Amino acid sequence: MNKTIRKVAILGSGVMGSRIACHFANIGVEVLLLDIVPFELTEDEQKKGLTKENPAVRNRIVNTALQNTLKAKPSPIYDQSFASRITTGNFDDDLPKIKDVDWIMEVVVERLDIKQQLFEKVEKYRKPGTLITSNTSGIPMHMMCEGRSEDFQINFAGTHFFNPPRYLRLLEIIPGPKTKPEIVDFLMDYGDRFLGKETVLCKDTPAFIANRIGVYAIISGMHTIEKMGLGVSEVDKLTGPVIGRAKSATFRTMDVVGLDTTVNVANNLYKALPHDESRDKFKLPKIVEVLYENKWFGDKTGQGYFKMIRHKDGRKELKELDFNTFEYKDVEKPKFKALEASKEIDDLKKRIKFLVNFEDKAGEFYRASFYDLFKYVSHRIPEISDELYRIDQAVSAGFGWELGPFETWDVLGVKETVEKMEAAGEKAAAWVHEMLDAGNDSFYKVENGKKKYYDIPSKSYVEIPGTSDFIILDTLKAADKKIWGNAGASIYDMGDEVIGLEFHTKMNSMGAEVIEGINTAISMAEKSYKGLVIGNEGGNFSAGANLAMLFMFAGDQDFDEINLMIAQFQKTMMRARYSSVPVVVAPHNMALGGGCELSLHADHIQAHAELYMGLVEVGVGLIPAGGGTKEMTRRFSNRVIPGDVELNHLQEYFMNIAMAKVSTSAEEARALGYLRPQDGITLNRKRQLAEAKAKVIALSDAGYTQPMEQTNIRVLGKTSLALFEAGITGMIYGNYISEHDAKIARKLAWVMSGGDLSAPTEVSEQYLLDLEREAFLSLTGEKKTLERIHSILFKGKPLRN
Structure with missing residues (x-):
């Protein structure tokens, strides 16, 4: 069915209606959000001399509902700027506008009589052929269709989102007695590919499935x-x-x-x-x-x-x-x-x-x-x-x-x-019992x-419909597609000359086994495959580096071992960037610290929409030293164009690290500079690895050429150091940060400025890597840094000291 959804009308702005409107706005759809006109003026409206005819009064219910929703935590919207895609109105004045939308969704109170009354009004303005659905948790479809036109009924179905619709993956699709099969197929596909949902076809039975x-x-x-x-x-x-x-x-x-x-x-x-x-x-x-x-x-x-x-x-x-x-x-x-x-x-x-x-x-x-x-x-x-x-x-x-x-x-x-x-x-x-008697001993x-x-x-x-579009690691395991592994990582043949690397440590933290896995996977890919996907199906992509080993070495003051460990980590990240085959990383949920750094060094990031990415090392008294500080400095340099105020841009990247900013969505990760404009976002988590693999193939088939290390990264030396020092001093005097926070910030400023250079200078990636490793090493010798690491490891909570 060839149907494009450019604009939807959401009828009802309550908890579900407003949140569904936000999720459509998340994917770029224009939304018309409508609700009833208030019956009475509020005391505040009376004091202002407003009447029931005033637009602010008539749209009070819908506007208040939307604003409350936008303030909710966790946020229903990927980026607050996306709220501009939502236009509000009321049923009395604005219902005629539904003639211009592609999809009408009713999300009013769970009462059959109220839904039927609204549908009667909708029929006056709805353009024939327009998709219309009800977000109900249990009212039968055949009851809601009673008295409606034939065109209404063949284009009508139930679409049951679960609350909150941004975060819960389920979308139940419930056909009515006359719903066209192609409408059902469209809703199943759209919910999956565009809304990122697990779309499940249900019968019209009480409470569905x-x-x-x-x-x-x-x-x-x-x-x-x-x-x-x-x-x-x-x-x-x-x-x-x-x-x-x-x-x-x-x-x-x-x-x-x-x-x-x-x-x-x-x-x-x-x-x-x-x-x-x-x-x-x-x-x-x-x-x-x-x-x-x-x-x-x-x-x-x-x-x-x-x-x-x-x-x-x-x-x-x-x-x-x-x-x-x-x-x-x-x-x-x-x-x-x-x-x-x-x-x-x-x-x-x-x-x-x-x-x-x-x-x-x-x-x-x-x-x-x-x-x-x-x-x-x-x-x-x-x-x-x-x-x-x-x-x-x-x-x-x-x-x-x-x-x-x-x-x-x-x-x-x-x-x-x-x-x-x-x-x-x-x-x-x-x-x-019949299944077992026939010799079939499992459901799957x-x-x-x-x-x-x-x-x-x-x-x-029978094959589960639609799963041919997915890459599921458990299925690859069952099909004996594992070609290498250790205690912390496994490599799978994903087909079509692409291999995949999975982490399976606790919280997918990155220790020696994972580093070995990355290097082994790149070597195998360079030798025999088109490229590599790094991703997993755990609760989080990676919570960062393994702090336990670092804590042990730091406690023993074994700085040579720490230096070797960090140098190896840096080398591995750089190898991901400068391999002879494309490396695509597929982060989801938490991608913190080392998990973020690995992503930053990929040829392409295929992120899940729910991505909580950030360089959070300052929380444990350190700075990013797996190439994260270097990479953000490099991105600053590559972003600046003649006429820009360089210090402003550099300060943005500095503050992201110094304040351990973590994105609350993939869209926000792009705004923070962790994702580049060309990086991709997948709405449906089950499609993420398949889309990452497709990107590897596309990069390879386009004639992938191994990039060269960058040697012209512009750093500002004393100019930026002076700016950062002024800010750090002001934060101390204002009691916003501790002395140890200030020490970490100064180390970070030193690296991102390229050191105490007398004038802006161009330096290499390796130059910055050496600076960040040196700064990291010095901080591991600080008692207060060890106290912060100890608190995370043994108490599970950050320490500010």
């Missing part, structure tokens, strides 16, 4: 928690990152989302599902019902499962709910033998299997909750989805699970788990480098 399964898991889990007598902190410890779930786990998530939201969905599902075999699990257990009746909904009401106590002296103290007394008590620090015993198991799949089979209270909880969930999802096919992979996709993307229910079941072993489930009284659906498998799922109607394994 993610909320149907996710809310069941929550409320059913509450029954288990109540039965076992587990506490708030105990449950959050068990249901967080240790099993690949969000850090906010169960109760903290409910407080943030709002208990009323979860309960309303559960109550609606109970009413709407008279034939659901597990319907009674949607009934509220006491540990939910009491809070709901007391209106302890969480953060929005000031208390829920947790409550923040503010003391008169300004101290804040977090308390948790006691399920025996329903009063608040000190937050507990739970301990389980299973969790203690699993600490050294880094592989999530191995850890989950270990925990579920462990004989203690934690293992008992995991078995009860997982077996119940497995039974439930098996019975939802074909009710809510014909394909099992859609359930995994929806729940994982919507609730932040690393592994969906069927993926987790595979990890535990389908056959042995079915036997244990039946022994526990949990009976899987008949099709699972990898064949010929392609991930396939078990297709129930055909009783065979």
Whole structure:
């Protein structure tokens, strides 16, 4: 279907409407955001003598909503300047403007009558053929279509974003009874490629897929928690990152989302599902019902499962709910033998299997909750989805699970788990037994480098649609495409004469194993391949250099070893820049310190839109010495054109490092100078490695030539040193920085100025690398630097001394 989206109309500016508008603005689409006209003047408007006819009054609701959204943390928009792409208005005056848009999206309150009334007005102005969707979390499509024209119905569907839409990956697509297939195909593709979402096709069933399964898991889990007598902190410890779930786990998530939201969905599902075999699990257990009746909904009401106590002296103290007394008590620090015993198991799949089979209270909880969930999802096919992979996709993307229910079941072993489930009284659906009886022992498998799922109607394994456009490292591993590896890095054949390097250290920190991996990958690529992609599928691209080794050497005052270590790091970064084949780096989430420096030296960066990149070494009492300081100085030099005020530009780059500025998006990373204009941004994380590989091929096929090291970097010597010294002194006098901060800043200024040169001079990259290494070495001998490193390593928090 050939459809271009240049302009969208978002009808409804509440929490979801404003945030969806921001995300469309993020990708460059022009947005018309509309809402109702206020019924009454505010007291402030009355004092100003305004009337209901004043534009400021008529657009107050939409403008206030948008401004509040733009102030929200984390921000819903990649760059505040993108807000200019959003035009506001109201339904009474501006609804006729929808005739000029390509897509109309309704995001008003979840009431069928209000939605139908709005659609009736929309039909007066909507141009035939215009795409129209409703962002609903549960109202059936066929009800919303009632009374609408044929053209409206064939171009109508549900588009269920999860909040916040910038950050949560799920977008459920729900066709109406008459929706054209090409409209569904367009929405699935657009959500994936342009909005960066995991687009999941849903049936028009109550709560669709993610909320149907996710809310069941929550409320059913509450029954288990109540039965076992587990506490708030105990449950959050068990249901967080240790099993690949969000850090906010169960109760903290409910407080943030709002208990009323979860309960309303559960109550609606109970009413709407008279034939659901597990319907009674949607009934509220006491540990939910009491809070709901007391209106302890969480953060929005000031208390829920947790409550923040503010003391008169300004101290804040977090308390948790006691399920025996329903009063608040000190937050507990739970301990389980299973969790203690699993600490050294880094592989999530191995850890989950270990925990579920462990004989203690934690293992008992995991078995009860997982077996119940497995039974439930098996019975939802074909009710809510014909394909099992859609359930995994929806729940994982919507609730932040690393592994969906069927993926987790595979990890535990389908056959042995079915036997244990039946022994526990949990009976899987008949099709699972039929699958096992036919000799098929898993829901997923990898064949010929392609991930396939078990297709129930055909009783065979079928490739997951759309995944041919992705490069998934787990699939490459399963297909035996690994060609080299050590404890911290692995190299894979990505096909088409391109290889990929993956880090797999803790937080993907860069130590000796990763440096060896980079050098080995470049050597292999130079010998036999078109080029190299450096990227991974971990939670973060890289949190920076391995500080533990540096701390050990610095504590022993082994400066020769530190010098060798830094020289090797610099050499490796420069090799990434000056190899004979293109090197493309694909950073995502955190790319800090050394992770940022590696990216800065790539021929091309293919960044994920969610990129938190920065040179943060000053936080541990150091300066960037893996070429980061050199590189920002080089970029300053290459950016300056005749007539520019050089000092202003140099100061920008200096302040980025001195203040450890970290981007909050890839777009902001470009504004900070970490990304260049030619570097790319990928919206959908699953497409990032494939797009990075395509860039390697494009650079190679265009006739890639090994670049030459730059020897004409302009540094300003005493001129910039004087400027920086004045600023540093002023910051000290104003008590904005400590003496040690000032010492670090002076070292940084020395490097970026090229030293104490009497006049602006052109220097080489190696000259600056030597300066930054010398400055780094001197700072490792400082007691206060060691104190900062110690605080990060052993307390997990930065120290300002």
